[in-house]
Amino acid sequence: MSPFSSFRQVSGTNSAKPTAKEEFVSWRKLFSLAKPESNLLSLALLAQMVSVGTTMIFPMAVGKIVDIIQLPNSVDQLKWMASALAGLFVVGAVAVTVRVALMTTIGERIARDLRKQVFQSLMKQELAFFDGRQSGELVNRLSNDTSVVSKTLTENLARGIRSSVTTTGGIGFLIYLSPTLTVAALSFIPFLTIVGGIYGSYVRSLSRKLQDALASATQVASERISAIRTVRLFAGESIEVGRYTQRIEDAFQLAKKVAIAEGFYMGGGFFMGQASLLAVLWFGGHQVLQGALTVGQLASFAMYAVNVGFGVSSLANGYGQLTRAQGAGARIFAILDRKPCPLTGIEGLELGSSYSVSSHTPTLENDRPSLIFDQVHFYYPSRPQHSVFKGLSFQVEPGELLAITGISGCGKSTILSLLSRLYIPQQGHIYLNGYDINSLDISWLRRQIGAVPQDVVLFDGSIVENIAYGAGEEVSMDEIVRAATIAGADYFIRQLPYGYETQVGERGLSLSGGQRQRIALARAIVRKPKILILDEATSALDVESEASISEAVDLLRRKENMCTIVIAHRLSTLRDSNHVIVLNKGVVAESGKFEELIAKPKSFLSKLMLISEGHGLEAADDEKLEEPSRAK
Ligand SMILES: Nc1ncnc2c1ncn2[C@@H]1O[C@H](COP(=O)(O)OP(=O)(O)OP(=O)(O)O)[C@@H](O)[C@H]1O
Numbered sequence: 323m324s325p326f327s328s329f330r331q332v333s334g335t336n337s338a339k340p341t342a343k344e345e346f347v348s349w350r351k352l353f354s355l356a357k358p359e360s361n362l363l364s365l366a367l368l369a370q371m372v373s374v375g376t377t378m379i380f381p382m383a384v385g386k387i388v389d390i391i392q393l394p395n396s397v398d399q400l401k402w403m404a405s406a407l408a409g410l411f412v413v414g415a416v417a418v419t420v421r422v423a424l425m426t427t428i429g430e431r432i433a434r435d436l437r438k439q440v441f442q443s444l445m446k447q448e449l450a451f452f453d454g455r456q457s458g459e460l461v462n463r464l465s466n467d468t469s470v471v472s473k474t475l476t477e478n479l480a481r482g483i484r485s486s487v488t489t490t491g492g493i494g495f496l497i498y499l500s501p502t503l504t505v506a507a508l509s510f511i512p513f514l515t516i517v518g519g520i521y522g523s524y525v526r527s528l529s530r531k532l533q534d535a536l537a538s539a540t541q542v543a544s545e546r547i548s549a550i551r552t553v554r555l556f557a558g559e560s561i562e563v564g565r566y567t568q569r570i571e572d573a574f575q576l577a578k579k580v581a582i583a584e585g586f587y588m589g590g591g592f593f594m595g596q597a598s599l600l601a602v603l604w605f606g607g608h609q610v611l612q613g614a615l616t617v618g619q620l621a622s623f624a625m626y627a628v629n630v631g632f633g634v635s636s637l638a639n640g641y642g643q644l645t646r647a648q649g650a651g652a653r654i655f656a657i658l659d660r661k662p663c664p665l666t667g668i669e670g671l672e673l674g675s676s677y678s679v680s681s682h683t684p685t686l687e688n689d690r691p692s693l694i695f696d697q698v699h700f701y702y703p704s705r706p707q708h709s710v711f712k713g714l715s716f717q718v719e720p721g722e723l724l725a726i727t728g729i730s731g732c733g734k735s736t737i738l739s740l741l742s743r744l745y746i747p748q749q750g751h752i753y754l755n756g757y758d759i760n761s762l763d764i765s766w767l768r769r770q771i772g773a774v775p776q777d778v779v780l781f782d783g784s785i786v787e788n789i790a791y792g793a794g795e796e797v798s799m800d801e802i803v804r805a806a807t808i809a810g811a812d813y814f815i816r817q818l819p820y821g822y823e824t825q826v827g828e829r830g831l832s833l834s835g836g837q838r839q840r841i842a843l844a845r846a847i848v849r850k851p852k853i854l855i856l857d858e859a860t861s862a863l864d865v866e867s868e869a870s871i872s873e874a875v876d877l878l879r880r881k882e883n884m885c886t887i888v889i890a891h892r893l894s895t896l897r898d899s900n901h902v903i904v905l906n907k908g909v910v911a912e913s914g915k916f917e918e919l920i921a922k923p924k925s926f927l928s929k930l931m932l933i934s935e936g937h938g939l940e941a942a943d944d945e946k947l948e949e950p951s952r953a954k
């Protein structure tokens with residue numbers, strides 16, 4: 323049994339769907355996120371307590387003033403009370419300033435740190451993790467979930483503490499002022515608690531559905547906007563508007579239900595609050611008439627009762643927000659706690675460094691790299707029923723130019739993914755200079771490979787930034803120009819209005835397909851790779867440009883002793899290779915020198931060339947090339 327078989331299982335069973343555990347996180351774990359900020363947070367909470375204290379004293383002071391002004395010769399007392407109150411307001415104002423400034427800063431710091439950690443964790447995950455997830459959903463975790471969590475750990479926490487203190491303290495004052503009246507004032511609380519509980523669970527389940535509906539509408543919008551060219555070309559605007567409208571309408575229907583429920587709850591709460599205030603004034607009024615209570619005490623009482631009412635409703639509200647944050651926290655922890663697959667993910671990720679050196683990094687400097695695929699069996703983890711390779715074996719000699727061809731979907735691009743260890747084969751081995759690539763440091767391994775993928779994606783930024791991206795570290799302008807020249811890009815770049823500083827637009831879409839390919843080739847070359855893989859890298863170029871680039875790349879290959887793999891359909895691209903392999907049904911169907919294979923009319927290569935020259939499968943005679951086997 324291979325020493326890596328246990329790892330292979332990890333990648334093979336890697337679930338991409340969120341589990342039940344992802345739905346909820348404990349309060350403890352949620353609040354552990356605020357731990358690094360505990361000192362500042364304590365200071366902010368202290369300021370909060372001071373400001374709450376000042377508001378708590380206020381109704382009592384008002385009551386006292388009301389009673390004082392009814393006494394004769396009370397001007398001095400009134401002055402004293404007014405100055406004391408003014409002092410109290412100043413203290414309160416300072417406390418509020420400190421609390422708001424601190425809380426907001428702490429909230430932003432928590433959000434910043436969380437976003438950094440979540441993004442870092444995302445960057446470490448293996449490709450299979452992303453296969454089953456929507457990018458919109460992951461971006462949502464980065465932006466919305468982190469902000470919900472940071473708000474809960476700061477503002478909502480502060481509000482919760484304030485509400486608890488105003489509620490319990492307020493009830494204390496109520497009892498101190500008049501125990502009997504307190505019963506009348508608080509008679510609404512049990513009712514509100516029951517109704518609040520029912521309302522809370524109803525709205526929570528609706529909110530979750532609403533969140534999902536909104537996320538799905540956003541996903542449609544962002545995908546269609548980024549693919550606006552395709553929508554336009556197929557005149558799909560009205561279909562897309564219809565699709566988006568449907569999703570947003572679904573979300574609206576849910577939001578309407580939430581709004582109605584909220585309306586009833588707020589209206590009911592408002593009525594209960596007013597009714598209990600009326601009860602206070604009614605019974606309290608009688609007590610004042612009987613001399614059991616002063617007018618000032620009744621005024622204080624009424625104000626505390628209002629405070630308690632607000633406190634209770636704010637607590638109920640805060641509880642709802644806490645539940646939301648528990649959901650958001652769970653989604654964040656699902657990423658933070660996720661250990662990337664040991665063989666295909668990144669284990670250590672140092673900020674700013676292009677790769678980590680954690681395990682085996684052999685020296686290839688004096689070696690001429692060779693490559694061996696040995697009995698490789700592979701299926702994509704997200705599609706286990708479809709075997710792409712069923713015992714694929716081939717070899718690339720040091721410094722050799724190998725061409726790989728085969729019909730669409732036969733697994734050519736998958737070879738690049740396996741070699742870069744984006745995925746690992748379920749069986750078999752891949753060796754680089756005799757080392758099983760699974761034993762090598764993953765980032766080091768990828769540093770050895772310069773690849774031009776089939777679907778070239780450039781990043782929004784300048785051409786020079788996009789080429790330098792390949793180097794993964796500081797690189798001189800001379801090296802960039804040299805790489806661009808070999809890739810046949812220097813000439814057209816210089817003709818652009820801003821030359822190397824020209825912005826390429828989102829995903830490089832402001833350049834032509836062929837220009838993008840040439841920049842991608844320069845990006846691969848500037849890396850000074852030991853192995854260069856070109857996956858249909860010149861498919862968008864005319865034959866003449868292709869020939870001159872091939873020649874330049876070939877010179878580089880000989881000079882640097884680079885192993886080069888060219889994946890192509892075109893006769894012109896295949897012709898220059900030392901060796902051609904034809905993939906079919908998950909194995910190498912044919913292998914040899916180009917001239918020898920093409921000379922045999924019955925060879926796979928000859929048939930493929932007939933197909934690619936437009937004669938169709940029929941022309942390829944009796945022994946047809948087939949799509950690789952499905953669902954075995
Ligand atoms: N991420 C993926 N998840 C699941 N299946 C995939 C994935 N990528 C490719 N496949 C499947 O694996 C098979 C091989 O794909 P691959 O991209 O290697 O083909 P290819 O030979 O490069 O084709 P083409 O000539 O069209 O580029 C195809 O059947 C494809 O549908």
Ligand SMILES: [Mg+2]
Pocket residue numbers: 734735736776857
């Ligand atoms: Mg491909």
